[in-house]
Amino acid sequence: MSEQLPGDVERLRELLREYIAEREHTEDMLRESEERYRSLIDRAFYGIYRSSPDGRFLEVNPALVKMLGYDSADDLMSIDIMRDVYVDATDRATFVAAAERGDPLPDWVQTRWFRKDRIPITVRVSARPRYDRRGKIEYFEGIVEDVTERQRQEEMLRRSERMAGLGTTLAGVAHELNNPLTAVIGFAQILMRGAREEDDRVGLETIHREATRAARIVKDLLTFTRRQEGARSERVDLxxxxxxxxxxxxxxxxxxxxxxxxxxxxxxxxxxxDPSQLEQVLLNLLVNAEHALTEALDSPVSANPEGTPRGAIGISTETDGAMVTLQLSDTGCGIPTEHLSRIWDPFWTTKVEGEG
Structure with a gap:
């Protein structure tokens, strides 16, 4: 038996060496797999995160750090998601509650997040809970896509389509109005030459002036639709x-x-x-400011942006050498939030008929 002992020890040593070598190989493979996984996460275009049920980021990738405007992953992982990320915190609360109940979760959810600078962005989030052995949520894993620019481009496309339809309608209306207006202007000029009575001349001048103004409006409509070439452009002193x-x-x-x-x-x-169009734009802004201030002067409290006195309109021009800026501000009530998305829609107004 003593003669077998050295051989058994040697075989044991060999088995131990094989076990250690196999374990080291397994650990190397695991480490390489983790490195490939980490590299994939770090290089991903989408934001990827792991978060706790109580609203803390546990892990984040560089894309998410950049998307939300933070300096580092540590900075992002130190914030409260409900308070600092979600524009509407109930969006996350609703999702977490559904996950805790075991309800089916949507593949993607569109919501609004805040960047570090408090600028809101629109994101699509796909998240899933991971459970511990007791069946409780241990953490969430999610993917985030910033769709703010895509949403903006889609809105621009929809607006362009609306404008194309509006342009076709305006071009047709303008064409139908041009011929009768030309006739009115021409006959008014002929009658003015032969008018002897002062009252007749004044009346004909009014007809000519107003018909000419209507023709100019029609021309502006055609220019607006971009269906008529030769829109005026000249050197203008703002x-x-x-x-x-x-x-x-x-x-x-x-x-x-x-x-x-x-x-x-x-x-x-x-x-x-185009001087006439610039004049029209400035006149419209000035009249709008005047109407807003008429209401503001009756209010006991009004905001005074940039030190402008209450009940005042500020108009300024300046240049930095490469660009000229014309700015008009007033101390009125401002534009309601629900109207901001429509301020560029042509001919849209909140004023009653007859007030502009």
């Missing part, structure tokens, strides 16, 4: 346009108790544009 439009509204502003504060850059260079 300061002169501001002063002219302000002179046309000075009496109305003074009688309504609204002050106008000008800061016009005397070194402002000329810009390329």
């Amino acid at each position: 300061n002169s346009i501001v002063e002219y439009i302000l002179s046309t509204r000075r009496y109305a502003l003074e009688t309504s108790g609204v002050r106008c504060i000008l800061h016009l850059d005397p070194q402002l260079p000329a810009v390329a544009g």
Whole structure:
């Protein structure tokens, strides 16, 4: 028996060496697998995370850190998800409650998140719970896609389609109006040459002036639809346009108790544009501000942006050498949040008929 002992020990040593070698190989394979997994996560375009049920990030990949504007993964993992990430915290609370009840979960959920700078973004989230041995949620694993830009482009496409339809309608209406307006203007000019009575001449001048104005509106509609070529563009002095439009509204502003504060850059260079359209834009903004301030002056409290006195309109021009800026601000009530998405829709207004 003593003669077999050295051989048994040697076989035991050999088995031990094989076991250690196999374990080391397994650990190497596991380490390589983890490295490949980590590399895949770190290089992913989508945000990937693991979070606790109480609302803390446990792991995050670089894409999610960048998406939410944080300096590092540690910074992101130190925040409260409900408070600092979700625009509407009930979105997460509803999802967690459904997971705890064992309800079927949607593949993707679209919601709004805050970046670190509090700028909201639209995201699509796909998350699933992972349970411990007792059947309780241990953590969530999720994938996040920022769809803010895609949503913006889709909205631009929808708006472009609406504009195309509107343009076709406007072009047809403008064409139908052009011919009779041309006739009215022409015959008014002929009759004005032979008019002897002052009252007749004044009436004909009014017809000619208003028909010409209507024709100009029709031309602007055609320009707006981009169906007519040759929209005017010339060198324009913005300061002169501001002063002219302000002179046309000075009496109305003074009688309504609204002050106008000008800061016009005397070194402002000329810009390329259509003077009549620039005048119309500025006039519309000025009238809107005047109407808003008429209401604000009756209110006991009103906001004063950038130090502008209460009941005042501020108009400024400036240049940085490469760009010219015209800015108009007022101390009115502002635009309600629910209307912001429609401010670029053509001809949309909240005013009653006859007020613009």
